[in-house]
Amino acid sequence: MSWLHERLVRAPRATPVDMSGKAVIVTGATPGSLGGETARILRDWGADVVTTTRSGGSHPLDLTDAESVRRFAAWYADTRGTLDVLVNNAGIHLDLLGRWDEPHLSADGYELHWRTNYLGTMQLTHLLLPALLRTAEAKGEARVVHVVSKLHARGRNADMFSAPPAYSSWNAYGQSKLALVHAMHELQDHYRAAGLRAYALHPGSVSTGIATKGLDGHRLVAAVRRALGPLERLVLLTPEEGAQTTLMCATDTDLEGGRYFAACRTVPASDEAEDREVAGRLWKETEALVARL
Ligand SMILES: NC(=O)c1ccc[n+]([C@@H]2O[C@H](COP(=O)([O-])OP(=O)(O)OC[C@H]3O[C@@H](n4cnc5c(N)ncnc54)[C@H](OP(=O)(O)O)[C@@H]3O)[C@@H](O)[C@H]2O)c1
Numbered sequence: 001m002s003w004l005h006e007r008l009v010r011a012p013r014a015t016p017v018d019m020s021g022k023a024v025i026v027t028g029a030t031p032g033s034l035g036g037e038t039a040r041i042l043r044d045w046g047a048d049v050v051t052t053t054r055s056g057g058s059h060p061l062d063l064t065d066a067e068s069v070r071r072f073a074a075w076y077a078d079t080r081g082t083l084d085v086l087v088n089n090a091g092i093h094l095d096l097l098g099r100w101d102e103p104h105l106s107a108d109g110y111e112l113h114w115r116t117n118y119l120g121t122m123q124l125t126h127l128l129l130p131a132l133l134r135t136a137e138a139k140g141e142a143r144v145v146h147v148v149s150k151l152h153a154r155g156r157n158a159d160m161f162s163a164p165p166a167y168s169s170w171n172a173y174g175q176s177k178l179a180l181v182h183a184m185h186e187l188q189d190h191y192r193a194a195g196l197r198a199y200a201l202h203p204g205s206v207s208t209g210i211a212t213k214g215l216d217g218h219r220l221v222a223a224v225r226r227a228l229g230p231l232e233r234l235v236l237l238t239p240e241e242g243a244q245t246t247l248m249c250a251t252d253t254d255l256e257g258g259r260y261f262a263a264c265r266t267v268p269a270s271d272e273a274e275d276r277e278v279a280g281r282l283w284k285e286t287e288a289l290v291a292r293l
Pocket residue numbers: 027028029030032033034035052053054055056061062063064089090091092093116147148149150202203204205206207208209210211213
């Protein structure tokens with residue numbers, strides 16, 4: 001059936017690049033996930049890759065816990081120092097059935113998708129910026145890659161600085177990803193002259209643990225999904241196929257930064273993602289906020 005899968009998904013491939021001598025961080029690299037495959041392939045291409053998860057097997061990092069993020073960044077600075085590529089891949093999309101009436105909050109009181117996907121990721125990025133900029137100065141280039149989603153199109157700039165009138169977990173997921181696209185543009189604008197390039201991408205619809213976690217607690221739906229597993233695997237990308245656009249953004253030397261990608265090519269992001277005034281305000285407010293976390 002693999003020929004049918006390949007015909008159905010038509011996944012493009014990133015061209016392998018020699019990554020020897022390059023230091024990379026991939027967040028959210030649980031086995032069977034997009035991050036896990038991204039890290040495995042980057043190691044195959046010669047990179048020195050540090051991976052993170054909350055669940056063990058890699059370096060511990062919980063993006064919802066400011067102290068955990070600080071500990072990881074301090075450990076990285078002490079043991080490595082340079083950083084060629086930061087792949088901000090870790091993320092959650094809970095409540096796939098859209099049943100939450102109210103936001104679920106992190107221990108420090110933020111909506112959980114926003115806290116994990118955006119705020120934690122931005123705290124990490126700010127703490128790792130010195131290593132990225134040092135590397136860019138020494139080698140002429142460093143990169144930040146944001147694994148977002150086409151669902152960033154559900155995000156609204158009108159809801160960026162205050163909670164929307166009605167809660168939807170899908171919109172909250174989209175909002176966190178829209179904010180990451182804005183942050184990608186700001187990183188590119190602020191640090192392009194220093195040699196930093198920033199990218200955002202949609203990996204495709206990929207068979208990973210994200211759906212299992214998103215359906216946690218719905219036994220009937222989970223059982224139906226298990227029964228339909230072979231069909232799901234036929235039409236969804238494998239993690240290895242889904243990792244290709246991330247790999248391209250992390251390695252392709254000719255790729256201009258400041259753009260949004262899907263299926264290994266640049267595509268337009270949502271109209272909301274083009275509002276640079278919102279991006280600028282979000283950048284300033286986020287800088288102040290992550291400094292206080
Ligand atoms: N799969 C898709 O179809 C799809 C589509 C569009 C976008 N994406 C995006 O692709 C990225 C990777 O997703 P995936 O599909 O590979 O999902 P996944 O299998 O659930 O992997 C997500 C990773 O994020 C980590 N993570 C979750 N919460 C975290 C936290 N609080 N702190 C630190 N790490 C945390 C998880 O590790 P632990 O739980 O062990 O910490 C795991 O390694 C996500 O940003 C997702 O939004 C996926």
